[in-house]
Amino acid sequence: MSAVMKDNDWIRIGMLDEIPRLGARVVETEKGNIAVFRTATDAVFALHDKCPHKGGPLSQGIVHGDRVACPLHDWKIQLETGLAVAPDEGCAASFPIRIEEGIIYLSLVPNEGCPDTV
Amino acid sequence: MAEKLVVIGNGMAGIRTIEELLKLAPEAYDITVFGAEPYGNYNRIMLSPVLAGEKTIDDIMLNDLQWYQDNNIKLHTGKQVTHIDRNNRKVVTDDGLEESYDRLLIATGSNPFIIPVPGNDLPGVITFRDIHDVDQMLSASKEFKHAVVIGGGLLGLEAANGLMQQGMSVTVVHLMDTLMERQLDPPAAKMLQKNLENRGMHFLMQAQTEAIIGKDRVEKVRFKDGTEIYADLVVMAVGIRPNVELAKEAGIHCESGIIVNDTLQTFDPKIYAVGECVQHRGMNYGLVAPLFEMARVCANHLALHGIGRYEGSVTSTKLKVTGIDLFSAGDFTGDEQTEELVFQDAARGVYRKLIVQDNRIKGAVMYGDTLDGPWYFDLMRDETDISDLRENILFGQAHLGDSGHGEESRVAAMPDTAEICGCNGVCKGEIVKAISEKKLFTLEDVRAHTKASSSCGSCTGLVEDILASTVGGNYSQAPHQKPMCGCTEHTHDEVRNVIKEHELKSVRAVMDFMEWDTDDGCSKCRPALNFYVICQWPAEGLDDYQSRFINERAHANIQKDGTYSVIPRMWGGHTTPDELRAIAEVADKFKVETVHITGGQRIAMYGLKKHELPLIWKDLNKAGLVSGHAYGKALRTVKTCVGKEWCRFGTQDSTYLGIELEKMTWGSWTPHKFKMAVSGCPRNCAEATIKDFGVVCVDSGYELHVGGNGGVKVRATDFLCHVKSEQEALEYTAAFMQLYREKAHYMERTAPWLERVGLTYVKEQIVENTENRKQLAERFLYSQKFMQNDPWQERAEGMDAHEFNPIIKLDDSMKRAS
Numbered sequence: 001m002s003a004v005m006k007d008n009d010w011i012r013i014g015m016l017d018e019i020p021r022l023g024a025r026v027v028e029t030e031k032g033n034i035a036v037f038r039t040a041t042d043a044v045f046a047l048h049d050k051c052p053h054k055g056g057p058l059s060q061g062i063v064h065g066d067r068v069a070c071p072l073h074d075w076k077i078q079l080e081t082g083l084a085v086a087p088d089e090g091c092a093a094s095f096p097i098r099i100e101e102g103i104i105y106l107s108l109v110p111n112e113g114c115p116d117t118v
Numbered sequence: 119m120a121e122k123l124v125v126i127g128n129g130m131a132g133i134r135t136i137e138e139l140l141k142l143a144p145e146a147y148d149i150t151v152f153g154a155e156p157y158g159n160y161n162r163i164m165l166s167p168v169l170a171g172e173k174t175i176d177d178i179m180l181n182d183l184q185w186y187q188d189n190n191i192k193l194h195t196g197k198q199v200t201h202i203d204r205n206n207r208k209v210v211t212d213d214g215l216e217e218s219y220d221r222l223l224i225a226t227g228s229n230p231f232i233i234p235v236p237g238n239d240l241p242g243v244i245t246f247r248d249i250h251d252v253d254q255m256l257s258a259s260k261e262f263k264h265a266v267v268i269g270g271g272l273l274g275l276e277a278a279n280g281l282m283q284q285g286m287s288v289t290v291v292h293l294m295d296t297l298m299e300r301q302l303d304p305p306a307a308k309m310l311q312k313n314l315e316n317r318g319m320h321f322l323m324q325a326q327t328e329a330i331i332g333k334d335r336v337e338k339v340r341f342k343d344g345t346e347i348y349a350d351l352v353v354m355a356v357g358i359r360p361n362v363e364l365a366k367e368a369g370i371h372c373e374s375g376i377i378v379n380d381t382l383q384t385f386d387p388k389i390y391a392v393g394e395c396v397q398h399r400g401m402n403y404g405l406v407a408p409l410f411e412m413a414r415v416c417a418n419h420l421a422l423h424g425i426g427r428y429e430g431s432v433t434s435t436k437l438k439v440t441g442i443d444l445f446s447a448g449d450f451t452g453d454e455q456t457e458e459l460v461f462q463d464a465a466r467g468v469y470r471k472l473i474v475q476d477n478r479i480k481g482a483v484m485y486g487d488t489l490d491g492p493w494y495f496d497l498m499r500d501e502t503d504i505s506d507l508r509e510n511i512l513f514g515q516a517h518l519g520d521s522g523h524g525e526e527s528r529v530a531a532m533p534d535t536a537e538i539c540g541c542n543g544v545c546k547g548e549i550v551k552a553i554s555e556k557k558l559f560t561l562e563d564v565r566a567h568t569k570a571s572s573s574c575g576s577c578t579g580l581v582e583d584i585l586a587s588t589v590g591g592n593y594s595q596a597p598h599q600k601p602m603c604g605c606t607e608h609t610h611d612e613v614r615n616v617i618k619e620h621e622l623k624s625v626r627a628v629m630d631f632m633e634w635d636t637d638d639g640c641s642k643c644r645p646a647l648n649f650y651v652i653c654q655w656p657a658e659g660l661d662d663y664q665s666r667f668i669n670e671r672a673h674a675n676i677q678k679d680g681t682y683s684v685i686p687r688m689w690g691g692h693t694t695p696d697e698l699r700a701i702a703e704v705a706d707k708f709k710v711e712t713v714h715i716t717g718g719q720r721i722a723m724y725g726l727k728k729h730e731l732p733l734i735w736k737d738l739n740k741a742g743l744v745s746g747h748a749y750g751k752a753l754r755t756v757k758t759c760v761g762k763e764w765c766r767f768g769t770q771d772s773t774y775l776g777i778e779l780e781k782m783t784w785g786s787w788t789p790h791k792f793k794m795a796v797s798g799c800p801r802n803c804a805e806a807t808i809k810d811f812g813v814v815c816v817d818s819g820y821e822l823h824v825g826g827n828g829g830v831k832v833r834a835t836d837f838l839c840h841v842k843s844e845q846e847a848l849e850y851t852a853a854f855m856q857l858y859r860e861k862a863h864y865m866e867r868t869a870p871w872l873e874r875v876g877l878t879y880v881k882e883q884i885v886e887n888t889e890n891r892k893q894l895a896e897r898f899l900y901s902q903k904f905m906q907n908d909p910w911q912e913r914a915e916g917m918d919a920h921e922f923n924p925i926i927k928l929d930d931s932m933k934r935a936s
Contacts, residue, residue, distance in 0.1 A: 014926055018920060019925065020664055020920065023664050025920065025924065027926055028927040029928045030928070030929070033924070036925060040637060054678070055679075055680075056678075056680065061641070061668065062664070062667065062668075064636070064637075064638050064640045064644065065638060071668040073569075074572075087556075
């Protein structure tokens, strides 16, 4: 597995095909895991792999629509923003993703708007 | 540009429809609401407690003006719509305001009926319908003494009680000879009347009002027999009439209400109607639950989803008078085809009557102790066969022998600190607070906001009771047939039938065929669908791993810190030194933090890292250890005692039978976890009578028991039958498991399933019908051909490698630039 830098912050993490549809894979970093999700429509999102509720690994949840259900207590987290679906409150940090020719690139600089950090 | 939706009526039905619509299609319409009253939207059913001084107007407001602003809804309060111009699609108000519409929703509610007697327009003669009426009653109670309430129905008695609480002397005048004759039978009505009389309320029964007399204000009420009584205030509460004038004038077809079809559409396809003003299949409804069901369906069609039908409601009633508990539902009078089950204890003031037809509850009347009302109501709506419950049914749910929650069920008397939901640590006070502050109406709402009853569900009944006692008894109970989840209108049973009939062999195929509302379901329906598909089509059905919970995807149990536990199978609780050595070596090699003996006679290892699982399994496999499926909705364990091989009391070889049972059933997926046990004698050391399927060996053969579980709500098994040979025991086991697999809803254990369908049904299918039993057993064994592959071995050999490994590990050199 080789990680090749592209542009500034973008890290090549793998091919789209390596993530099952309606599934997720984990990117291990030294500061913690990042879950990379693939929806039914092949949209890809990255979130801190830690549910804002009790820290459950979101990568292990069931992906449906634009959400993932945490495997521990079934909180629903929005993949794009990392926000918990109301009435639950909280958010997991989200990270920019770029896909070019089936290759997924991840930035480790989290999107703004969520106090959670990795 | 968004289409324009105009709503006439700012009451509970109209606004509930808007709320449901905003959930489905927030941008679909520009919404304008006309309300005759100068307020936001309030909970009309709670006016009685306001009158009685138990709640304030603020307590019962549902949506304040800010809510309308926040949702971009134009609200015209204090304006009466006087004309609907259908040709030009616009409405006109009394002050000349015009508003055009693309779709119109009529929710004009109902008007109190004013009896046509002289003097009915005198000052001091009022109805009981809105905040204004309550204000008038409250101010009259400060100034005057004598109140007369005409009408001894639900509303009349609540008004009378409220006025009495405010210090007035109250006489209730009723045309019939018993109170609340539309909800109560004569014995219950008499008990109610006596109780109210003891509180100081006066009654004039079979009294027909002839005139209301007074000069500047009401002074007296005169009856047909010539008697007169003093009255400073007269409240007319003799019934309501759907408010159809506006619709009628616009040429929309009306009878006693505005006629609507199952989609809540009137005869003008641009115009919908909901609530008390409508007539649906010949019925008018005046309770909240049906209005909410209508709102849900109507919103669905306004949002152009085009599914969902309103098929009428079964309703129940409670009287909102503090300290008086009565409950009524369905047909409480009965006829030649029905039987009555009656319990009466006059001294304690308790009365219960159930109307039963073909072993199904058709109606119920309860007085005094009504805690079981919701239970009877559920049995009635679900048309549950009560033949197995009959003996004790009148004593209530607590007396059915489930020692789990019986005595806790005294909800109203519980302190706020009482824990209701043990799973999520939710106390009564929190639930009550959430219901009142967040204006919650349904069980789903309460679950979403408080998490109470959202895990194991065993406290659902308690939460429903709290909801009922907090919102006033008329809360929106779930519709008759519960949909699988929010993604569809279809029920579990409908889905299963369609999967079979239309040969649907994947989750995707089911969702497409049955027109799922969501693109790819949710975490509730997808695992259920996946089970239904592979249960029906064991050979060719597509097992969609992405629709399985993580435990069944990873073939291990996820723990709270994201690590996993692993439990190898120990057939019938038997193990060997070699197996124990293999487990010890794995525990050493992978630095297992905790090794634990489970309740199912096996050894569990905790704290394992996901990527190590296939390596651990490889080592375990070498010693012949395979997956114990301790993580699945599947056959778990077969617990045994050592039986006659060693035990001096043993009657049969229970260990051997246990191992045979486990060899036959391992690997099968079931609606929920499935546990078995075999005890070698009636001393029952293997605790077979709290298992899903239990065998108790006796000298003459094997007693088979079904439908038990330990867990949150302990349930002892029901005795199924006695068989003579091991071979028969195996066949009955296979047949029972298959029946459960084919008929139960996903996530429904055998205990609640058995209570739902009845032991009689299971006996018919398995004991009495030999041919059917053999076919069930055959289908089970056929399915097992495709299920008995050790998932650990498959993964140790490389299957689903992506499941267990990160896509990439980033080390420092790669992160440098970030």
